[in-house]
Amino acid sequence: MNHTENNTAEMERVKMFSEKVAKVKSELKKDVVGQTDIIENVIIAIVAGGNVLLEGVPGVGKTRLVRSLGKVLSLPFSRIQFTPDLMPSDVTGTNIVEKDENGKLVTKFRPGPIFANLVLADEINRATPKTQSAMLEVMQEHKVTVANTSYKIDEPFFVLATENPIEQDGTYPLPEAQMDRFMFKLIVGFPSAEELSSIVKMTQITMAETAEAVINGKEILDMRALASAVPVVDEVLSYTVNLVSNTHPELETSTASTKKYVKYGASPRAAQGLITAAKVRALMSGRYNVSYEDINALAYPVLRHRIKINYTAINDKLTVDDVISMIIKETKKVR
Amino acid sequence: MGENFSKLKSRALKIRLLKSVLAGVAVGLLCAGMLLLLSKFEVLAFTPILALAIGAAVILLMGTAVYFLLYTSDKTLAKRLDRQYRLNEKVQTMLAYKDKEGIIYELQREDADASLAAVPKKSISFKRLWIYILCFMIGAAVFTASFVLSPEETPPPVVPDEPFAITELQIAALEELIKHVETSEMASPYRENVAQSLYDLLDELKLATTESEKDASLSKAMDAIYEQTGLSSSALELMNALWSYDADSTKQLAKALNYYEWPTANASEKFSGNITDVRTELALVNSVTETQVLFIKVSSNITEALTKSKIEPTDPLCTVLTRLATANETKEDGTRVYGLSTLSALSETLGATDTQRELDATFTALNSELFGALSQHAENTGTGEYAMTRLSELFGCQLPKFERPQFYESSSGDSSGSSGSDEGGGGAIGGGAVYGSDDMVFDPYTNQYVEYGTILDKYYALMFGKLQDSDYTDEEKAAMEKYFDILYGGFDQEDEE
Numbered sequence: 001m002n003h004t005e006n007n008t009a010e011m012e013r014v015k016m017f018s019e020k021v022a023k024v025k026s027e028l029k030k031d032v033v034g035q036t037d038i039i040e041n042v043i044i045a046i047v048a049g050g051n052v053l054l055e056g057v058p059g060v061g062k063t064r065l066v067r068s069l070g071k072v073l074s075l076p077f078s079r080i081q082f083t084p085d086l087m088p089s090d091v092t093g094t095n096i097v098e099k100d101e102n103g104k105l106v107t108k109f110r111p112g113p114i115f116a117n118l119v120l121a122d123e124i125n126r127a128t129p130k131t132q133s134a135m136l137e138v139m140q141e142h143k144v145t146v147a148n149t150s151y152k153i154d155e156p157f158f159v160l161a162t163e164n165p166i167e168q169d170g171t172y173p174l175p176e177a178q179m180d181r182f183m184f185k186l187i188v189g190f191p192s193a194e195e196l197s198s199i200v201k202m203t204q205i206t207m208a209e210t211a212e213a214v215i216n217g218k219e220i221l222d223m224r225a226l227a228s229a230v231p232v233v234d235e236v237l238s239y240t241v242n243l244v245s246n247t248h249p250e251l252e253t254s255t256a257s258t259k260k261y262v263k264y265g266a267s268p269r270a271a272q273g274l275i276t277a278a279k280v281r282a283l284m285s286g287r288y289n290v291s292y293e294d295i296n297a298l299a300y301p302v303l304r305h306r307i308k309i310n311y312t313a314i315n316d317k318l319t320v321d322d323v324i325s326m327i328i329k330e331t332k333k334v335r
Numbered sequence: 336m337g338e339n340f341s342k343l344k345s346r347a348l349k350i351r352l353l354k355s356v357l358a359g360v361a362v363g364l365l366c367a368g369m370l371l372l373l374s375k376f377e378v379l380a381f382t383p384i385l386a387l388a389i390g391a392a393v394i395l396l397m398g399t400a401v402y403f404l405l406y407t408s409d410k411t412l413a414k415r416l417d418r419q420y421r422l423n424e425k426v427q428t429m430l431a432y433k434d435k436e437g438i439i440y441e442l443q444r445e446d447a448d449a450s451l452a453a454v455p456k457k458s459i460s461f462k463r464l465w466i467y468i469l470c471f472m473i474g475a476a477v478f479t480a481s482f483v484l485s486p487e488e489t490p491p492p493v494v495p496d497e498p499f500a501i502t503e504l505q506i507a508a509l510e511e512l513i514k515h516v517e518t519s520e521m522a523s524p525y526r527e528n529v530a531q532s533l534y535d536l537l538d539e540l541k542l543a544t545t546e547s548e549k550d551a552s553l554s555k556a557m558d559a560i561y562e563q564t565g566l567s568s569s570a571l572e573l574m575n576a577l578w579s580y581d582a583d584s585t586k587q588l589a590k591a592l593n594y595y596e597w598p599t600a601n602a603s604e605k606f607s608g609n610i611t612d613v614r615t616e617l618a619l620v621n622s623v624t625e626t627q628v629l630f631i632k633v634s635s636n637i638t639e640a641l642t643k644s645k646i647e648p649t650d651p652l653c654t655v656l657t658r659l660a661t662a663n664e665t666k667e668d669g670t671r672v673y674g675l676s677t678l679s680a681l682s683e684t685l686g687a688t689d690t691q692r693e694l695d696a697t698f699t700a701l702n703s704e705l706f707g708a709l710s711q712h713a714e715n716t717g718t719g720e721y722a723m724t725r726l727s728e729l730f731g732c733q734l735p736k737f738e739r740p741q742f743y744e745s746s747s748g749d750s751s752g753s754s755g756s757d758e759g760g761g762g763a764i765g766g767g768a769v770y771g772s773d774d775m776v777f778d779p780y781t782n783q784y785v786e787y788g789t790i791l792d793k794y795y796a797l798m799f800g801k802l803q804d805s806d807y808t809d810e811e812k813a814a815m816e817k818y819f820d821i822l823y824g825g826f827d828q829e830d831e832e
Contacts, residue, residue, distance in 0.1 A: 010438035229439045233428045235414070288443035291423035 050183020074213030088134035185305035257326035266306035337448030359398025364474035371481035564719025576640035
């Protein structure tokens with residue numbers, strides 16, 4: 001393939017990116033009323049190859065969004081309802097003993113529901129830490145190890161988990177290590193009166209999702225590859241690194257707000273996730289470079305589950321997002 | 336790099352140049368203007384050319400400095416554009432990846448350039464240009480002001496013209512002075528002229544109502560008297576002319592004529608002594624030949640000096656000195672008067688002894704005539720200078736510098752002619768600093784001017800009587816007596832001189 005053909009192919013990919021994003025959005029909107037930002041961020045995470053933790057009260061459409069997404073993506077989709085008695089093998093799969101064609105007893109691996117491209121981990125915080133930990137390897141490395149044998153999961157692979165912030169009884173807060181595996185934590189808010197009205201009307205007709213598949217796994221991987229080529233200027237990269245570093249109260253260079261309100265800061269995965277997601281966001285915005293605005297906009301979903309605020313912040317009635325706003329503001333000053 | 340970015344960069348460069356020029360010219364004009372103003376108001380000494388040269392140098396330096404200070408790299412410009420026009424770091428990215436190949440980079444560059452195309456170019460970089468324009472205007476204003484403004488002529492301080500009215504005492508004193516001049520031995524017409532000047536002064540002072548009028552009248556009178564004094568004292572130039580010759584005898588003769596050093600009381604004796612010195616000087620030679628040469632030399636010196644000076648040929652001093660130089664007279668009674676040139680010619684015949692004897696005879700014959708001639712000059716000078724000194728005392732006006740022979744300064748150490756050294760009245764010239772007993776002072780008991788010594792005796796007698804009759808303490812009596820002792824002590828000094 002010569003240079004011109006290459007360019008043409010690239011141009012096709014760029015064109016396809018915008019079209020596909022528009023189509024996905026359009027299809028998702030058939031089933032999900034409102035929640036524009038959530039849809040936008042979920043698409044970003046999927047293209048960027050990140051996992052998403054959706055937090056919201058019951059009934060706001062978290063599961064519906066993910067189910068609808070499963071349809072739109074035209075990818076193998078599985079749903080795991082996390083409960084306290086769910087075992088790790090229920091997630092990853094297990095070796096079973098069965099007879100082969102010759103009647104001999106052999107051990108055979110039976111893949112669990114995790115072996116899909118899109119996994120809905122519903123109410124993930126209801127499972128025990130042991131079961132939650134079963135997700136660690138697969139979320140990060142996209143493989144499962146059972147009895148010393150690793151099983152690769154087909155790309156693209158995403159975990160979209162949901163959790164309910166209200167009911168604390170019988171729940172197990174996700175460990176920090178697992179939280180860090182989620183690229184985004186999205187807060188699904190209660191719909192507005194107008195949106196609620198639309199939801200009610202829509203569900204009177206049918207409860208089933210009507211979205212149709214508009215994109216496949218290969219196309220998602222192509223989109224990801226394209227997004228990774230989006231240039232990031234050094235200043236923006238430095239700003240991103242500073243922003244993440246500034247969430248660490250133990251660092252001398254961190255901001256005053258961090259020192260006052262943050263217990264511990266975000267991991268390096270946050271900076272990686274920010275840049276990767278920002279590239280996708282830039283392309284989705286019709287831009288071909290990452291800007292400070294991308295970083296600032298994505299700082300909330302990327303950082304909110306990675307930093308832990310202290311008692312002073314709680315006492316001052318501040319949320320994690322409030323503290324992130326402060327850190328952004330103070331980091332901007334020295335930009 | 337994008338076309339639009341290049342255009343903006345070029346525009347930024349032009350504006351940078353404009354700012355540099357404005358800043359340079361502003362500071363240069365300000366500097367030159369300030370220097371010109373300072374030199375105009377005499378705070379600093381700068382010629383206009385130097386001030387303008389410094390201004391030009393400052394324009395160059397400042398312009399260059401500002402040009403480099405305002406240097407903006409492509410990166411900084413890109414950053415500024417992104418920030419100012421909210422371009423989402425498109426320009427910075429375009430610049431950072433300008434050499435990268437790939438469809439995304441190309442699209443990025445196109446996107447950035449398209450965004451820059453939408454930037455209103457005229458608004459760029461003119462930010463804060465008004466500051467430079469304002470600075471330029473200030474500089475130009477100061478520079479213009481340096482030409483337009485000129486230091487206000489400081490008017491001389493207005494001295495309020497004090498009212499003046501001549502007092503009765505001053506009138507009396509002035510009339511006394513006029514009388515003194517009129518009765519003096521000052522030669523005519525100088526005496527009359529000086530007296531007339533004083534009459535005129537008296538008339539003017541009687542009419543004068545302000546200090547300035549008084550000063551003007553006094554100045555005029557002083558000038559007139561000074562002129563008359565100079566005209567009447569031509570012996571001064573003669574002394575200077577004689578002093579200019581090498582011969583010691585001639586110099587000695589110049590000194591002998593110096594009536595300025597005559598004491599008041601015994602001028603004749605002083606003169607005789609001086610003439611004897613001249614005679615002695617002429618007798619110092621040993622041989623006839625030397626005598627001939629010396630006599631001829633002194634004779635010709637005298638003749639030349641008389642010619643050089645402005646002394647009138649009819650002046651008795653001129654006559655007697657001519658005779659001293661060239662006389663060859665034999666009177667009816669047989670006495671002879673041989674001038675120096677005649678004696679020189681006769682010396683070989685007469686021999687050394689007779690020559691000296693004839694010389695003595697000549698000096699003896701001419702002595703009284705010479706003294707008389709000099710006395711007239713002394714009287715002229717003394718009267719004129721006394722009149723000026725009295726005017727100064729009476730009205731507080733400035734005395735002119737009285738002229739004295741060239742050698743006078745070296746011999747007396749004072750040529751100022753100030754009132755302190757010329758207090759002697761009635762033609763007394765020179766003398767010590769002691770207030771003279773013949774000075775005229777006002778006696779309030781008799782309302783007349785009397786001699787100082789007289790009134791001092793009178794006052795002492797009065798005081799002595801009061802001391803005897805009153806209740807003064809011993810300490811007070813001692814103080815008063817001491818005061819009069821000091822005053823009389825002054826007399827003692829003068830008497831000794």
